[in-house]
Amino acid sequence: MAVLHNRVSNQELKQRLMEETFNRTTISFYQYFPIQNPQEFRDFLYRHLQALNAFGRIYIAKEGINAQMSVPEENYTDFQKFIHSIEGLQDLRLNIAVDDDGKSFWVLKVKLREKIVADGIDDPSFSMQNKGKYVNAVQMNHLLEDPSTIVLDMRNHYEYEVGHFENAVEIPSDTFRDQLSMAVDMLKDTTADKNIVMYCTGGIRCEKASAWMLHKGFKNVFHLEGGIINYAQQTKKEKLDSKFIGKNFVFDNRLGERITEDVIAHCHQCGKPCDTHTNCKNDGCHLLFIQCEDCAKTYAGCCSQECKETLDMPIERQKEIRKGVENGQNIFNKSKVRLRPRLEEIRKHNA
Incomplete structure (x- = not known):
């Protein structure tokens, strides 16, 4: 029986991706449609997508499918035919990435979820059949x-x-x-x-x-x-005027794709115009924030001097510091509520 999940380390998979000599296309798609047996459908998808050397993150629930993927260009036609052969996905629109380097994903993950979008809706009379x-x-x-x-x-x-x-x-x-x-x-x-x-x-x-x-x-x-x-x-x-200005944040390794040349955000450390998201290089933090090239050099890719100092410590000491720290919602939360106090602290430190 085929193994229906990955068994190779992320580090090795990333290395393999960087060494690929062919191009990949980044795709996203979703569909609200009833899936009677999500586990069976999940395994069916995994087998076929693995055979196409597809990478990405796919969520399956009884309400439908949500996927962000990359597929070798030479397999794209077969991928398209496969997806459109599935009942309920015959006319599915596949969104091709706008600004794509082909390095968006390095592993295939197909996971079951209660819903493909966590909405908190428990009203039994609500239906996706009546939409805008x-x-x-x-x-x-x-x-x-x-x-x-x-x-x-x-x-x-x-x-x-x-x-x-x-x-x-x-x-x-x-x-x-x-x-x-x-x-x-x-x-x-x-x-x-x-x-x-x-x-x-x-x-x-x-x-x-x-x-x-x-x-x-x-x-x-x-x-x-x-x-x-x-x-x-x-x-x-x-050839229409784009009413969307700036960058479109995406949930893969790229962290964004350029839509227009407008830079409407600012570096969270020095305030310079910048819209490059990054995760703090300190493994005990990983805060998602915006950092310009100059601050990236100054802070070694970290969000603060404190995290930079931690990063400079021996690995074993870093592990000791992280021990007992809950690497959950509070550390990886990307919200405005979490971000603002942290960045105020950074700015005060830099003043």
Whole structure:
């Protein structure tokens, strides 16, 4: 029986990826559709994708599939045929990455989840069958020019910070489940003639959010088909003005893809214009933050002088310091709430 999970270390897999002599294409896709036996479907996918030398991260739940992947260019046609041969995925749109170096993933992981997007919804009457109207890039631009349009960004703060649509409203929470209830509350006094347009990275969050808004009684609800990724591809192909400015944060090794040349964020350490995300090199921290090249040299890729000093210690001493530290939500949380106090501390130290 074939092994249906990886048994090789991440370090070796990354090395193999860097040594590949062929090109890879980074793809993302999702679909809300009923899966009766998620475990069986998971194993079926793993076998076929492994045979195609595909890497990536895929979540399977009874409500559907959510995937971000990379596939060798020579296998892309076979990959496309395979995905479209699956019942429920025949007309699935595959989002091709905008700014791709082919080094987005180095291992294949197919995991089971309760939901493909954690939403906190426990209302049995809620259904994804009734969702907002899709809009393409042309329609999105027209809606953005309409003064009766409200644009909601359904992403987290660290995504919004480096790039967003003009006049988009940021929902001040860093969990999707909280954003759903906050969006309803924020727009509770909105008049019926307003257009509510929602967007996210690839479409999966804003599609569910649009269904939730309709469920809560809102009328003119739209969501951007294929999210920012598809919008960027369409604007490039059809030579449209991009109303999205800056960088699109992505959840793989690239941490972002350039949409326009605008740099709207700032280095969290010196305040210089910069939109390059990185994780603190101290293994006991790994804070996600924005760092310019100069600060990367000064702090050796760390978020603070304290982490740099830890990084300079012998490995065994670093392990001792990390022992007993809970490497969970508080350390790896990328939220604005977690980030701001930490960065204030950094700035005071640098003053």
